[in-house]
Amino acid sequence: MISPMSDAPSPVLAVENLAVALPGGGDRLRAVDGVSFTVSPGEIVCVVGESGSGKSVTAFSVMGLLARVLKPVAGAIRLLGEDVLSASPQRLRALRGDRMAMIFQEPMTALNPVLTVGDQIEEVLRIHTDLGPKERRAKVLAMLEAMHLPEPERMHASYPHQLSGGQRQRVMIAAALILDPALLIADEPTTALDVTTQAQILTLIREMQARRGTGVLFITHDFGVVAEIADRVVVMQSGRIVEQGPAAEVLGNPQHPYTRMLIAAVPTMTPARRPPVTGAPALETAGLAKTYRSGGLFTKAREVHAAADVALRIRHGETVGIVGESGSGKSTVARCIARLIAPSEGRILVADRDIARLPERRLRPLRRKIQVVFQDPFRSLNPRRTVGASIVEGPVNFGTSPEAATARARELMSLVGLDPAALARYPHQFSGGQRQRIALARALAMEPEILIADEAVSALDVSVQRQVLALLDDVQRRFDLAILFITHDLRVAAQICDRLIVMQRGRIVEEGPTAEVFARPQAAYTRALIAAAPGREFGRGAEPVAEAVPA
């Protein structure tokens, strides 16, 4: 791909002064403005930024896949010298899949569930080549093989739901790279994956692009991933580029305050030494298990042990983390403890009472003691009720007068750093971080003794994540809360947890003080988890969570 005209390789992609207009009524006029950067052959350029920074809009502009309301209004995007902004729809379709290809964040939804995997990869060949059925099939099988997918023949005939998340992302990469595009755009391709899978996919992308000399435009919010994979870094904030340069320079010596803030907000992998918490036990489980049985008269019965033999203890004022990948059973344990699902076996002791088998009528008075904050603040609050109504509902159910409950709700709103007047507003009027604060206020309104945070900060940007973690720390001290913190993110766990439990396939494989687990992991699985965390050398500069609760 070396241009004969000059010594330096001409870029695969050159974005020049790109501006994309937002429809009226937004918080700014342009989604992106004055964006310029290049991607050279064989180079991986990471575009980083938080949600709303315009990084995805930039990527979709290149593919010509912007939503109809978004219109590029200025600048040029040159793919191998050809301006895609002025290309006809036919020409764009010819370029897509052939000269430029894209992989997406959610491998679960990016593949068509009713077509076979082989068919969906072959589709690219059918669109862009004249190959016959036999040649297409051979090419797809070879590609599946190159993706290190097991049994390519069987894979070819499989449907997406029969594959794991990592396998689906490999299929997406196979479809993207089968025609050797000059440019691969990867939009948060590993965000929805487990850490060990993420490490494998990053390795695969590197391997494939190095072998084929593909230029990669890699969109991510995760500085760990940047440290792992980037040759060059472009940092975006509110639609503009604030800094760009070689990865080592931007990460090691960031110039712009926003870049510095982003890097500082990345939680460190080195947990602080925390003194052991000695409060009275708030919650104890023994032999806790959840088994799902399927099958019946005509099919073979199948048992799945979602959780087995889980014993844990949380003291007042203590934060116990459960870490593990998807399917490890960490959320099952949380749901059993909150009695959102009924455990199959074992005991759950809350204030010396076993609630594992209490019938709903006798359980209800105890429910207020255990409250949950869920992962997705966009779905955990009822969109048709005001925030105030959502917060007040619980206490009123337990006999508090509406006036007293509202007064308390106002106090809690200030406590979580929101304006009490906002109680009359609806969830969609708040940002993700604000909604998670509301979800926390809703939980606290019940005056719980035990708070379960189920991936409560996983959907948030790092800077917001840091604020919510600080807030959790603050309310824990105020109310002497026992917190059960469920997360897949080791960095987050390192920040907030006093003790750590590592789960794999429904069982506890390791537990101990957080610092101890990180410094001297005993189980092979824990070591694998720590080793797979992206850019683990990176981000040591950040201090543990501060106490401040910014408004």
Place this chain on the structure above:
Amino acid sequence: MLGYVLRRLLSAIPVLAIVAVLVFLMLRLTPGDPAAVIAGDNASSEQIAQVRHQLGLDRPLPAQFAIWIGNLARGDLGESFFFKKTIGELILGRVEPTLSLAAATMLIAVCVAIPLGVVAAYRHGSWLDRIVMGVSVLGFSVPVFVIGYGMIYVFSITLGWFPVQGYQPLAGGFGGYLHRLVLPSLTLSVVYIALIARMTRASVLDVLNEDYIRTARAKGQVERKILFRHALKNAAVPIVTVVGIGIALLIGGVVVTESVFAIPGLGRLTVDAVLARDYPTIQALILLFSGVYVLINLLIDLTYGLFDPRIRQ
């Protein structure tokens, strides 16, 4: 798979049993005496009593029921009070017009409604979308007999393209058969076009927001294939459901259309049997209709798996 089908067929037995009991009792609770209808207006009460005895209607209800069920179990539907034929023959002679009408109606409905719905979804918000949706509201609201007489007026009386009424069996030549089938099936299909087009539009509209549609565009696929290859198959399950319910409803709907167009099908037979208080015929017809309902529901459920591999397992 076979086990599943067998289980579903077995579970139809209690449904049919309940229908049998209900239809038997309700017929005998409704006013009107078949013996009086058959004996004629001038018959004496002795004559009527004699007819009643011949028909077995003077026996106690449980005995009548037991005899009927016993005969059913041997595959004998009984003999019509009124038409003096076995009910088996009677129904066989009337099946062809009804099946032809139902099949032609659904064929027209599906062929028109699905493309309309898909295009409306793709161009949602456009004038085309609004016209399709507006017309479909009209299709819902106008009763079948109004549409039927309207079509007869326009296409038969004014334009003279089609015969006003009547049916010609398939055995009498395909051309004539089709010629007489067009107007009634068009009439019946209007409401199903409206129903299926709306469902198709809603379902496809949902699917078009899915990530895999974006993936198909990223591959450089043309819009037509994105719509019909990627979107429609994913949108199929609700559409198939509506088509299935439509077929089931059609069996009821033909009663009116067959009357309007004077087609000698099962719908007309039902009306005639009810007017004549022909108990065994009514019982057999209703049992047959409910059996068809059960079968269609089973077919719908099996079709889901055809479209969606996730349901197949």
